[in-house]
Amino acid sequence: MKITEVRVIVTCPGRNYVVVKIMTDEPGLYGVGDATLNGRELAVASALQEHIAPLLIGRDPDRIEDTWQYLFRGSYWRGGPVQMTAIAGIDMALWDIKGKRAGLPLYSLLGGKTREGALAYTHAGGQEAPQVEDNVRKAMERGFQVVRAQVHVPGSTATYGVGGAQEAAAATWAAKQGQRSMPVVEGNWEPSRYLRTVPKLFAHLRDKLGGTVELLHDVHERLSPVEAARLARELEPFDLFFLEDPLRPEHKESFRLIRQHSTTPIAMGELFHTKYDCLPLFTEQLIDFIRCDLTHIGGITEAKKIAALAEPFQIKTAWHGPGDIAPMAHSANVHVDVSIPNFGVQEMVFFPEEVDEVLPGAPEFRDGRLWPNEAPGLGCDIDEEKAAKYPYQRAYLPVCRRADGAVHDW
Numbered sequence: 001m002k003i004t005e006v007r008v009i010v011t012c013p014g015r016n017y018v019v020v021k022i023m024t025d026e027p028g029l030y031g032v033g034d035a036t037l038n039g040r041e042l043a044v045a046s047a048l049q050e051h052i053a054p055l056l057i058g059r060d061p062d063r064i065e066d067t068w069q070y071l072f073r074g075s076y077w078r079g080g081p082v083q084m085t086a087i088a089g090i091d092m093a094l095w096d097i098k099g100k101r102a103g104l105p106l107y108s109l110l111g112g113k114t115r116e117g118a119l120a121y122t123h124a125g126g127q128e129a130p131q132v133e134d135n136v137r138k139a140m141e142r143g144f145q146v147v148r149a150q151v152h153v154p155g156s157t158a159t160y161g162v163g164g165a166q167e168a169a170a171a172t173w174a175a176k177q178g179q180r181s182m183p184v185v186e187g188n189w190e191p192s193r194y195l196r197t198v199p200k201l202f203a204h205l206r207d208k209l210g211g212t213v214e215l216l217h218d219v220h221e222r223l224s225p226v227e228a229a230r231l232a233r234e235l236e237p238f239d240l241f242f243l244e245d246p247l248r249p250e251h252k253e254s255f256r257l258i259r260q261h262s263t264t265p266i267a268m269g270e271l272f273h274t275k276y277d278c279l280p281l282f283t284e285q286l287i288d289f290i291r292c293d294l295t296h297i298g299g300i301t302e303a304k305k306i307a308a309l310a311e312p313f314q315i316k317t318a319w320h321g322p323g324d325i326a327p328m329a330h331s332a333n334v335h336v337d338v339s340i341p342n343f344g345v346q347e348m349v350f351f352p353e354e355v356d357e358v359l360p361g362a363p364e365f366r367d368g369r370l371w372p373n374e375a376p377g378l379g380c381d382i383d384e385e386k387a388a389k390y391p392y393q394r395a396y397l398p399v400c401r402r403a404d405g406a407v408h409d410w
Contacts, residue, residue: 001026001101003061006053006090008035008045011387012355016041016395017326019382020089024061024097030183031061031096032382034295034329035089037081039397043053046074047086056090062101064094066356068301084089084298085196085275091299092332092378095328099377106332107372110304110339111150117369118337118346121146121241122218125164128152129204135164136205136213137269145368146214146345151201153194158186159221160410163168169323183396186410188403191227198231214241219269221245221409222400231264242289242318243268248409249277267291270320274298275306289344293320295329300336307340307356316344324351327381328380334363346370358386 005023010016018035037044052071056376059067071087072078098105107113124135124147130189134152141148152162160166198217205215217240223231228246235243242265247254251273258266266291272278273296281287288308294303317340321335330348337343348370351362361380373379400410 001029002057003056006056008053008386009382009387010045010392011158011358012356013387013390013391014352014394015324016392017359018045018048018089019326019328019359019387021026021091021095021382021384022056022061022090022097022190023047026101029097029100031093031100031377032328032380033089033092033094033096033299034326034332035085036295036325037085038324038328039395040082043082043087043390044085046081048089052090054056060111061094064091064301067091068092068298072298077409081273081296085296088295088297088299088329091293091301092328094227095300096328096377096380098284103376104373105342105374106300106335107339108378110300113338114341115338115343117367117371117382118334118343119146119149119368120144120346120348120365120370122348123148123150123161123165123168125150125162125167126152127162131203133205133208136209136215138266139165140213142211143366143368148216148218148244149201149205150218153197156186158184158398160186160398160400161218165349169351171229181380183291183400184398186398187401189222189303189400189408190403191221194222195227195231195234195355199234199238202235202240206238211239211266215239215240215341216244218244218268219246221248223247225251225257228254229257229258229261232258232264233267235264236262240264244268244291245270252280252286255281256284259286265289267318272297275302275309278306278309282310284316285313285315287315287363289316289318291318291323293319294332294336295325296320300332302343303332303336304340307336307342311340311342314342316342318344321347321349325353327355328360328378330362330379331373331378334370335378337370338372354390358390359384
């Protein structure tokens with residue numbers, strides 16, 4: 001069996017996605033993968049079309065590990081979000097082909113199930129704590145046992161995550177905020193205000209909700225080491241499931257400071273790109289959950305290795321699962337989730353109707369969990385005719401600025 005064509009399809013059914021479709025010389029056999037890098041979609045599409053796709057024609061699609069090493073190490077210039085996202089799209093498509101050829105769902109090829117379904121969490125936000133509470137209750141009514149809670153920071157013009165599940169899922173929300181030709185500016189954000197606000201939110205939620213739901217919070221890499229240690233310590237009484245991404249990915253050694261001052265569980269890894277980013281945090285047991293994005297670390301092949309490295313250090317997975325990665329990436333998340341021993345929790349979104357039409361096959365949510373597609377491979381597809389009806393729309397991620405106008409990490 002040989003690869004005959006690599007199609008790179010950029011489509012915008014509400015938000016931009018980059019899909020890889022690998023064709024083979026076996027009639028009707030192809031695989032699909034996600035290669036979406038939010039705000040830099042065309043950089044990945046160009047890397048695939050101009051540099052990677054020509055290398056794959058004539059190769060055996062069964063040789064997934066060899067192809068992964070060939071693309072990662074063979075390029076000499078290795079790593080980074082563009083290359084790893086491109087490799088992920090190829091990797092997912094090759095695993096999809098392997099599953100279809102075997103007639104088995106992907107989790108079966110990864111060793112079979114270790115659990116029935118993957119515990120999932122959604123997002124709840126609001127302008128004030130009572131509104132966040134209401135949105136957490138709505139999530140619980142839908143069956144969620146774990147909810148991420150975010151609240152507006154007084155004095156800021158906007159705050160990350162306040163839009164909740166709608167913000168996380170759909171670019172239609174971003175479009176309404178003007179996020180198309182230029183980035184949205186989230187201004188007047190100050191850490192001192194944020195650090196005073198977040199503990200009050202969780203004091204309110206625990207007072208009103210008790211221990212009926214697991215709660216977590218996303219810092220989104222905005223704090224200094226001392227600020228992050230302070231927040232983790234002040235959130236201890238509220239028994240968080242985890243505190244997410246408290247520091248920038250460059251500051252791995254600074255997680256020691258958080259550990260010295262708090263027992264709040266820590267999750268990290270959304271901006272990691274390889275297993276090598278994870279190693280220092282694993283070997284020193286500085287985190288409790290690894291939050292890599294399968295689409296940005298090279299796909300299923302690298303995710304399995306990262307999970308295996310985390311296991312002996314009692315670190316669990318919590319793969320990134322927002323709306324800016326395509327349904328096949330969400331499917332890959334869940335197939336890995338149900339096949340590894342050290343799964344923790346899975347972020348998820350409900351896709352808008354237009355995404356389901358163009359990119360069918362997202363995992364099913366029920367009873368607080370995500371359930372893998374039982375079709376062979378990833379269980380996902382792309383309708384190329386419908387995809388063509390939604391052309392690429394230039395869009396950017398927001399930019400955060402401090403009160404004095406200086407750029408800050410978003």
